[in-house]
Amino acid sequence: MTKEAKQVLVDMSVNLGGMKMQNPIAVASGTFGYGREYQDFVDISRIGAVIVKGTTLEERYGNLAPRIYETPAGMLNAIGLENPGIDVFLNDYLPSLSQDGVNVVANIAGNTVDEYALLSRKIDKHPGIAGIELNISCPNVKQGGMQFGTDPELVKQVVQAVKSETKLPVIPKLSPNVTDIVSIAKAARDGGADALSMINTLMGMAVDIERKRPVLGNIFGGLSGPAIKPVALRMIYQVYKEVDLPILGGGGIVNTRDALEFILVGASAVSIGTGNFVNPAIAEEIAQGLENYVIEQGLKGINELVGAAVL
């Protein structure tokens, strides 16, 4: 049998809470810009979903430099959500990306519950978006700067507010900086989430011993890359057992084996973040790697593997 003939026999498509993806590979928010930056390196139409850089209501300039720092098996970033604001994103950046026929997922961040709702209303009115990922790893200015994603009640409120403004699939992105990830996932479900994205970065820092100062301008930053993979796998495993929602899993995926580990602990789809910085074509390569694995295993489709390692 030719390779082409084999390929049509396996079903790599997945349904992430109502968003149909041709394959389970997404690129993670903040690591793929608005897609245009990668158009010369990767065939974007072969990616299941492009999750664009986090967007806020108003333009943001981000944190003081340095904003990134390489660590063993990962990196710290404290970009501070630099972005041009929702209107510029929808009117100027989105059109060229949606031309590629790929699922574009917006990633939104608000200072208040009302801001999340308003961002969602604007997105809902605009064609070209396939889903909304909620970055809830940001401070709630109305409650003393406590991160939305660390309080189950706030998580539920944000998800409910967004759901009341849009029919698009709503995918809260859970913060791993919590003691009990399952209670946060349940709160997101109770608010009406269509799927869960997990995990965002782990809070960390680095120290410059010559200057005797923190390295990052913001002092703290988010740790990503292979260093966080075991934490991400553990959390997805726990949530998959307790919460009946599709999971977009990610955190340190840099090859096909990593992606398979996430799927086996319960992720229906996977996101690739820091890996894009090392190899801009990684998403396409892993999509092909997963398809090869499904063929080699003699399976009908990728969905047969979801949660297969969960005891």
Ligand SMILES: Cc1cc2nc3c(=O)[nH]c(=O)nc-3n(C[C@H](O)[C@H](O)[C@H](O)COP(=O)(O)O)c2cc1C
């Ligand atoms: C430079 C950088 C910028 C990021 N920006 C965002 C963002 O705007 N919104 C968001 O929800 N996550 C953001 N993230 C988190 C990633 O989307 C991803 O969840 C995280 O890095 C873990 O996956 P990884 O280990 O594959 O990178 C960012 C990560 C990095 C490294």
